[in-house]
Amino acid sequence: MQQGAMSVAATVLGQRELTDGDIAREQTVLFRLTDRLYRAKAIAEVYDAALDAICDALGSLRASILRFDSQGVMSFVAWRSLSEEYRKAVNGHSPWTRGEHNAEPIYVEDIRCSGESQQLIDTVLAEGIEALAFIPLVSSRELAGKFMVYYPVPHHFTDRERELALTIARQLGFAIERNRAETTAARLSALVESSDDAISATDLEGIITDWNSGAERLYGYSRREIIGRPVISLIPLDRQHEERQILSRIRNGEHVEHFETARLRKDGSLVPISLTVSPIADASGKIVGSSRIARGISERLRAQEQRELLLREMDHRVKNLFAIASTIVNLSASAAETPAALASIVSDRLGALARAHALTMLPSTGHPLQVATSLHALIAAILSPYRRGADERPRFVVNGIDMPVPSAMITPLSLLLNEFATNAAKYGSLSAAAGSVEIACSIRDGAVLIRWREIGGPPPDGTIKEGFGTRLVRAVASQLGRLDRTWDSAGVVIELAIDGQRFSA
Incomplete structure (x- = not known):
């Protein structure tokens, strides 16, 4: 009892003897801590500054900082003068759980009187801690961890020490949270900056506030050029109603799920995009702006158009092949004396048709077909299914100049010639038993001229049926040169003029 009274008296005396110098020293310690925490670039610097302040302010040579790890275990992250054996022995020991919201400091003035297990008490005493x-x-959201201070003898914690400990804890807690926020922000910033998507942000008035590298690539504007400008400057006039609807929904806290639209690039061209817009809230939950993720879909649209073109081409070819097969059967029937002969003639002509059709296949690799052939040979291969009529007379004749056809030109030229032959077999001279085709090849004004003239078919009506085949002819002919189509009394006359330099390439 007397010893307790002396301890209290000593505490009172200690508090009474707190001098201006002591106060100045404490203020210096706290100022230095605040300054170092502000300047800290890494969490290790935060821990180091805090341990210095704890030891200086609380008069101890030993201290530690522990944080909850990913498994929810309180583990050492920084320390002063603690052995590895001790840290391993007490790691994970904590009076609080991670979800604790009202954790209060605990001061153990003598470990022998703490009420802890004898094993833990012995471990602490063995480290020279009493x-x-x-x-x-x-x-601001949760219990992040704890710091500890140790003394080699029993120690009474004065009100002043407790106040200093809480002040340091608040500073350290704020610094840990700031470091975590900055680390998260840096990681998110790196993710945003490295994204191939165009990521930007606006305020609630639609003024652009953020702009990543993906946005620079997609729209053509640098960050310096675009920040501070209204996002509506990227939107075509006929789509500006979209932005009014987007901002209205964002102010209500709604997300705008991805939709396909178009935006203006710096050079004035339109770029098709898929756009998603989400609200941005501040710490209090108030909506302060919008984040926008745009992805260019030009390649996808081109691929979709290519697929649709190929499907239409396949549909067109299948219909044509059935029509041509029917024509071959009808034209062969009159020349065949027996069913077996008819089967042989039809089989031969369908085989020739298959070989000609192979020349018109679009290469799936995107590279030109490497086939060595001449102009006359190519025309003959395309027309081989119609080589002979019912009276065995030739159905077509090819004359004029002959020359090698570059591999890059085989596919488009085969497509055109096949379309000419198909139309002739369905509607023109090759649909009639006595009909024929004359193909003349020449050079005129630096161009290779292929003149296709049909003779002996049904009376020409001088009209062009606008279907996929017509569009295909127009598209392919525009790649090669110029195509003219006229009609005379005998039938259609087609002239295809191809730049001569393409044959020498």
């Missing part, structure tokens, strides 16, 4: 304090580190 008094210690648990100070919770609390962020």
